[in-house]
Amino acid sequence: MITIISLGGSIVAPDDIDIPYLRAFAAVLREFLTESPERKVILIIGGGGPARRYQHAYRELMGAGSSEDQDWIGIMATRLNAELVRSLFAAECATPVVTDPTAEFDFSGRVLVAAGWKPGFSTDFDAVMLAERFGASRIVNLSNIDKVYSADPRQDPDAVPLDTIDWDKFRELVGTTWTPGKNTPFDPIATRKASELNLQVIAAGGRDLPNLERLLRSREFHGTIIGRSSV
Numbered sequence: 404m405i406t407i408i409s410l411g412g413s414i415v416a417p418d419d420i421d422i423p424y425l426r427a428f429a430a431v432l433r434e435f436l437t438e439s440p441e442r443k444v445i446l447i448i449g450g451g452g453p454a455r456r457y458q459h460a461y462r463e464l465m466g467a468g469s470s471e472d473q474d475w476i477g478i479m480a481t482r483l484n485a486e487l488v489r490s491l492f493a494a495e496c497a498t499p500v501v502t503d504p505t506a507e508f509d510f511s512g513r514v515l516v517a518a519g520w521k522p523g524f525s526t527d528f529d530a531v532m533l534a535e536r537f538g539a540s541r542i543v544n545l546s547n548i549d550k551v552y553s554a555d556p557r558q559d560p561d562a563v564p565l566d567t568i569d570w571d572k573f574r575e576l577v578g579t580t581w582t583p584g585k586n587t588p589f590d591p592i593a594t595r596k597a598s599e600l601n602l603q604v605i606a607a608g609g610r611d612l613p614n615l616e617r618l619l620r621s622r623e624f625h626g627t628i629i630g631r632s633s634v
């Protein structure tokens with residue numbers, strides 16, 4: 404059984420790298436793997452603060468500049484974060500960080516770590532590509548927010564948290580266009596493909612590790628189910 408976890412950059416490196424969090428997260432995942440030899444985990448790592456900082460510097464230097472250049476800068480941040488995470492799981496993951504979800508690679512270990520691929524979307528899309536490739540119908544999307552809200556709660560104080568949302572309504576929330584560094588619970592391009600594949604995405608706060616432990620074991624958890632209600 405393969406569990407796909409999209410680990411937001413806002414969790415790995417909100418501003419600087421969150422070392423205590425990474426230590427605790429690795430322990431939670433290892434425990435989960437130890438309980439059953441059947442379990443494997445794919446981790447897709449976002450760019451977080453470093454991606455946003457470098458993209459901001461690019462815009463300061465270049466004005467609007469090129470969206471593609473900004474995406475490549477973001478991609479490099481995801482790869483740096485992913486190298487760090489992969490090294491945490493060196494014992495469980497012999498494969499180098501996956502930077503192209505369509506490429507040939509070996510997944511003989513228990514953990515696989517992936518990062519950004521190419522311009523035009525976020526690591527959410529890479530997670531969807533890997534879910535499709537490995538026949539997984541669910542993605543666990545861990546971010547800095549506990550649930551999907553009716554609007555971005557950072558912009559709208561009246562936003563209310565949602566327990567479930569279907570793909571059509573979710574698409575109305577996040578729109579259809581991509582901009583580098585976009586902050587949404589799941590990006591618009593990934594949303595389109597996840598909807599086509601009829602996936603389930605669970606959006607939950609990554610910092611709440613007891614909640615993650617429950618979620619991984621299909622127990623009751625705090626978060627939002629996007630898309631199909633069961634897998």
Ligand SMILES: Nc1ncnc2c1ncn2[C@@H]1O[C@H](COP(=O)(O)OP(=O)(O)O)[C@@H](O)[C@H]1O
Binds near residue numbers: 451546548557
């Ligand atoms: N409808 C929404 N519900 C929840 N969060 C939203 C919504 N729309 C936008 N956001 C924003 O998306 C952010 C999460 O995206 P992002 O910062 O890119 O996370 P990550 O780095 O974990 O991928 C939240 O902090 C929130 O401000």
Ligand SMILES: O=c1ccn([C@@H]2O[C@H](COP(=O)(O)OP(=O)(O)O)[C@@H](O)[C@H]2O)c(=O)[nH]1
Binds near residue numbers: 413474519522525526
């Ligand atoms: O396959 C990818 C993955 C990432 N990015 C770029 O890298 C940034 C950081 O990645 P992501 O948004 O996934 O990080 P997070 O939101 O988790 O911090 C994105 O905004 C994009 O600009 C990209 O162009 N292609």
